[in-house]
Amino acid sequence: MTQKNIGGALFANMVLAGARSLANNAEKIDALNVFPVPDGDTGTNMNLSITSGASEVKKANHESVSVVANAFAKGLLMGARGNSGVILSQLFRGFAKGLEGKTNLDIESFVVALDSGVNTAYKAVMKPVEGTILTVAKDTAAEAKVIAEEEQDVISFMEQVVQAAKQSLKRTPELLPVLKEVGVVDSGGQGLVVIYEGFLAALKGEEVPESSQDDTMDLDDLVNAEHHKLAQDYMSTDEIEYGYCTEFMVRFEKDKLKDHPYDDATFREELSEHGDSLLVVSDDEIVKVHIHAEYPGDVFNLGQRFGSFINLKVENMREQHSNIVDQKEDKPKAKQPFGVVTVAMGDGLTQLFKSLGATVVIQGGQTMNPSTQDLANAVEEANAENVIILPNNKNIVMAAEQAAELAEVNVVVVPTKTIPQGMSAMLTYNPEVSLDDNKETMTDASQEVKTGQVTYAVRDTQIEGMTIENGHYMGLADGKIKVTNADQMTVIKELLTEMIDADEDEIVTVIRGEETFDQEESEIIAFIEDNFEDIEVEVHRGNQPIYSYIFSIE
Missing domain, CATH: 1.25.40.340 (DhaL domain)
Structure with missing residues (x-):
């Protein structure tokens, strides 16, 4: 029929x-x-x-x-x-x-x-x-x-x-x-x-x-109850010991479980060292976690040992509590002329962008792309007549542009694709000039910086003529893999040698990620000073996950 x-x-x-x-x-x-x-x-x-x-x-x-x-x-x-x-x-x-x-x-x-x-x-x-x-x-x-x-x-x-x-x-x-x-x-x-x-x-x-995700949705009610408990109290934000409501779901992978067998009790104990309000639900295929943590990246790293992320979410409870208290006190704030929304992962990078003039910093990046709704909410939170969005990741630019289209205020996107591009753009931000002038100046500035990144391979592959082994370190120059080696410092030195132009460049900014060490920092600074005598070196603790080191070269 x-x-x-x-x-x-x-x-x-x-x-x-x-x-x-x-x-x-x-x-x-x-x-x-x-x-x-x-x-x-x-x-x-x-x-x-x-x-x-x-x-x-x-x-x-x-x-x-x-x-x-x-x-x-x-x-x-x-x-x-x-x-x-x-x-x-x-x-x-x-x-x-x-x-x-x-x-x-x-x-x-x-x-x-x-x-x-x-x-x-x-x-x-x-x-x-x-x-x-x-x-x-x-x-x-x-x-x-x-x-x-x-x-x-x-x-x-x-x-x-x-x-x-x-x-x-x-x-x-x-x-x-x-x-x-x-x-x-x-x-x-x-x-x-x-x-x-x-x-x-x-x-x-x-x-x-x-999918197995639907088998654990009973956790959501528990999460919501726990997450909003804080909003009921008139405590100071300084009293919030663990500031980020952190949630994620991981689908187990056999290859990863060989190296890191999953045990529910052990995992709970590990997580408990990083925060409170811990909730864990798991079955044979997935584990879903809610925790209030001060360093979400550390928690994500623990979960990623067992498989791949299905979803992730981080919310700044100190910011949310401040907003709730403001609303209860019924003190609406007048819109500011300008605001800047930027995306970064890691408490160090958050503070760095705030110090450069960012109004709102969304926790996000490589492993956690914020949604159009997340970006639209951040634009609203900026509480400004004119808002600039810095995505700082090529995979977030389009969502930022969609959020700009939906906004009820004037919004432009400066299409920054890396953290160094975002930093360079912020250094030229001027709230005294027009939105269009800011977009032009900040976009131009973002294009003048070179970005180096050090991370690790998650699988064996052959790409761009290079053989890459799972677990080896990789050095990326403006998004292209330039070097790979089992030794991280070898990768760093070869990457910097590839990227630094002694005749043109003046400064290298080193942004340290999670689980990096002072000895490494000293060795990197010494290498640059010994091989590029006129180059100035700055170091910041970004505490970002995924990339152990990010280099801004200009």
């Missing part, structure tokens, strides 16, 4: 099945990431983004496909994390536009919606790159038009759409050489394929199982 239409309730089931399908495959999608750095992975970001969209769909009226699509698009937009999450949100934002006013979804309107999604997503990306999720979406939409000429049954249509998406995904290595070199398909494109597979499963009446 031919099925020609999809109603609102069925379309809602398709969306929710797509979200479950993505959640079930997030870890595999993470593994497709080209760079072996421990960054904010594609699967994780897409999963967190679509989960936000699915939550809105659950709350929405399912009377029409238009209502469902708009709810999904709204949730995706506000929950979008990382470039992959933002592009996904734009695809379904356009999809919803294509279904405006539609009660049912037929093949013709499905084609229109897919095409509208592609157009919206391509417009949102300043420099679209082929061989990515954009290509898979575009090829699939184009093939859907051809399929629609012959097909009348929506199930058969969707089956062929899924096959078209898979074929496009297979071609991504031919369009993006780095994918071919590493031997993987595009991770974002793979994410879109599994979403479409979820759509198809729901259409056919097949069950897409819930």
